[in-house]
Amino acid sequence: MKTNHYAFPQLSLRFVPIWRRNYMVWKKMAGPSILGHLADPVIYMLGLGYGLGGMLPQIGGMSYIAFLSAGTVCYSTMNSASFEALYSGFARMHEQRTWEAILNTPITLDDIVLSEMFWAASKSLLSGVAVLMVIWILGLSHSMMSLWIIPLSLLVGLCFAAMGLIVTALAPGYEFFMYYFTLVVTPMTLLCGVFFPVDQLPAMLQAVSFMLPLTHAVNLARPLLNGVVPIHIMADVAVLAAYALVGYYVSLVLFRKRLAQ
Amino acid sequence: MSSVIVAENLVKLYAGQRVVDGISLDIKRGECFGLLGPNGAGKTTTLRLLLGLIAPDEGQVELLGHVIPVQAREARQRIGVVPQIDNLDPDFTVTENLMVYGRYFGMTDAAIEARLPELLEFANLTHKRDVKVPTLSGGMKRRLTLARALVNDPDVIFLDEPTTGLDPQARHLIWQRLRELTARGKTLVLTTHFMDEAERLCHRLAVMDNGRIISQGSPRELIADNIEPEVIEVFGEHAAAWAQSHAAGHVQRFEESGESVFCYVNDAHPLLLELQQHPELRYVHRPANLEDVFLKLTGREMRE
Numbered sequence: 001m002k003t004n005h006y007a008f009p010q011l012s013l014r015f016v017p018i019w020r021r022n023y024m025v026w027k028k029m030a031g032p033s034i035l036g037h038l039a040d041p042v043i044y045m046l047g048l049g050y051g052l053g054g055m056l057p058q059i060g061g062m063s064y065i066a067f068l069s070a071g072t073v074c075y076s077t078m079n080s081a082s083f084e085a086l087y088s089g090f091a092r093m094h095e096q097r098t099w100e101a102i103l104n105t106p107i108t109l110d111d112i113v114l115s116e117m118f119w120a121a122s123k124s125l126l127s128g129v130a131v132l133m134v135i136w137i138l139g140l141s142h143s144m145m146s147l148w149i150i151p152l153s154l155l156v157g158l159c160f161a162a163m164g165l166i167v168t169a170l171a172p173g174y175e176f177f178m179y180y181f182t183l184v185v186t187p188m189t190l191l192c193g194v195f196f197p198v199d200q201l202p203a204m205l206q207a208v209s210f211m212l213p214l215t216h217a218v219n220l221a222r223p224l225l226n227g228v229v230p231i232h233i234m235a236d237v238a239v240l241a242a243y244a245l246v247g248y249y250v251s252l253v254l255f256r257k258r259l260a261q
Numbered sequence: 262m263s264s265v266i267v268a269e270n271l272v273k274l275y276a277g278q279r280v281v282d283g284i285s286l287d288i289k290r291g292e293c294f295g296l297l298g299p300n301g302a303g304k305t306t307t308l309r310l311l312l313g314l315i316a317p318d319e320g321q322v323e324l325l326g327h328v329i330p331v332q333a334r335e336a337r338q339r340i341g342v343v344p345q346i347d348n349l350d351p352d353f354t355v356t357e358n359l360m361v362y363g364r365y366f367g368m369t370d371a372a373i374e375a376r377l378p379e380l381l382e383f384a385n386l387t388h389k390r391d392v393k394v395p396t397l398s399g400g401m402k403r404r405l406t407l408a409r410a411l412v413n414d415p416d417v418i419f420l421d422e423p424t425t426g427l428d429p430q431a432r433h434l435i436w437q438r439l440r441e442l443t444a445r446g447k448t449l450v451l452t453t454h455f456m457d458e459a460e461r462l463c464h465r466l467a468v469m470d471n472g473r474i475i476s477q478g479s480p481r482e483l484i485a486d487n488i489e490p491e492v493i494e495v496f497g498e499h500a501a502a503w504a505q506s507h508a509a510g511h512v513q514r515f516e517e518s519g520e521s522v523f524c525y526v527n528d529a530h531p532l533l534l535e536l537q538q539h540p541e542l543r544y545v546h547r548p549a550n551l552e553d554v555f556l557k558l559t560g561r562e563m564r565e
Contacts, residue, residue: 017364020364025353097344101348104340104342260316
């Protein structure tokens with residue numbers, strides 16, 4: 001009898017106790033963690049927003065710092081989920097053998113990968129909410145529609161968690177993650193409309209940008225913060241959801257193969 | 262007695278190599294069953310197959326009436342596992358480790374809390390209940406891992422080299438606890454390469470080498486079936502020369518290993534008389550033990 005690594009995932013609520021485990025670990029260092037979620041985006045927003053923004057005209061009817069704030073929400077949530085799925089996920093899988101311990105219980109790998117995805121997305125949610133508070137405090141958004149940033153952060157988190165888990169499943173060690181950050185995350189930050197509108201790019205790069213999930217996250221976040229309904233709302237949500245679902249399945253297949261060794 | 266684990270003709274290939282090569286087992290309720298073998302014999306892979314963590318290339322497993330690996334989830338509800346390498350949660354205290362692990366079995370916090378005093382007592386960790394894992398000694402960590410494996414009150418407990426790396430005091434405490442578990446009717450399946458551990462704890466043993474079971478039975482049966490009842494170990498620089506010229510007439514079998522000669526005999530008297538004529542030789546006369554069986558079956562050369 002052979003195991004079918006490609007079998008359709010069996011989803012259950014058994015991932016919840018693992019999520020709770022991760023939450024218990026996080027709670028012990030919540031202070032530094034929240035500070036980290038706030039400090040980086042705030043420094044970017046203030047530094048670039050006021051510093052660079054002071055020399056720039058308005059973009060699409062908004063100040064540069066308001067323009068940048070939407071990008072910051074998205075790239076912060078992307079980073080939170082990516083770091084969690086890569087470094088912390090790898091530690092739980094490989095270094096601490098947490099997965100191995102869990103697999104000796106009635107929980108399966110399908111549940112574990114789902115828990116990793118939701119946990120990393122929870123970190124994104126936290127990060128999204130933290131940046132949103134800063135945006136409100138700085139008076140950069142006045143619309144109730146900005147509350148939609150909260151579920152959007154979760155969706156963006158699921159998308160990047162799933163992508164990150166693929167990398168974790170393939171990683172021989174922590175060094176491997178540098179490829180992903182250098183070749184995927186950093187280019188995405190620069191090509192997806194975080195710091196400047198995508199239409200500033202040459203046509204070819206615009207085409208690349210259209211394929212990348214962060215572009216669609218920014219397409220949603222920016223109008224929402226501005227109190228406007230995004231134009232291609234269904235398409236943007238569909239792209240993010242597709243990355244999340246396909247990413248979950250691909251990473252699960254890769255983890256099944258890896259752990260069958 | 263009813264069977265809790267039945268494995269038939271298990272085969273597992275890794276990179277074309279038959280790491281497990283036709284293993285069949287029938288483990289009964291309430292017994293302590295040992296898989297004994299040198300490193301790389303396939304013990305851990307066999308355990309992983311029995312638990313349904315990996316699927317066999319051939320053969321089948323039934324664990325507590327569930328077909329493995331298809332129904333592994335149902336079976337694991339009644340199983341405890343003590344892994345070879347520690348995988349406790351280093352961020353948590355002793356009790357937090359037990360709480361978090363119990364939740365993986367779907368237990369409520371109240372149900373786990375109700376079990377905590379007994380588990381902590383069993384592991385001799387009541388005084389360490391709020392201490393974080395990294396500050397525990399190796400023996401304490403192993404006891405906590407054992408307590409963790411018992412959180413769901415399992416019927417069968419798998420232990421992969423439960424005392425490897427522990428000092429003698431810590432090892433004896435673990436042995437005592439494992440005997441208590443069998444006394445309570447739990448079924449234990451353990452791997453080991455310590456002969457004294459196997460001889461003291463296990464009701465039945467399977468000696469494994471190169472992915473196969475080469476002998477199976479109680480420790481006494483294994484000794485009776487495989488080897489002469491008495492052993493005389495002769496040491497010293499002249500031992501080898503003496504063995505070549507004198508021993509053959511008095512012994513069923515002898516083996517040289519370094520400066521020692523192991524003489525296996527059905528009746529030691531003639532050899533003891535012979536040895537009295539050689540005051541330059543030192544010797545020990547003892548009953549045959551499991552280690553003799555093991556070395557006979559798996560050879561004396563190093564496994565590296």
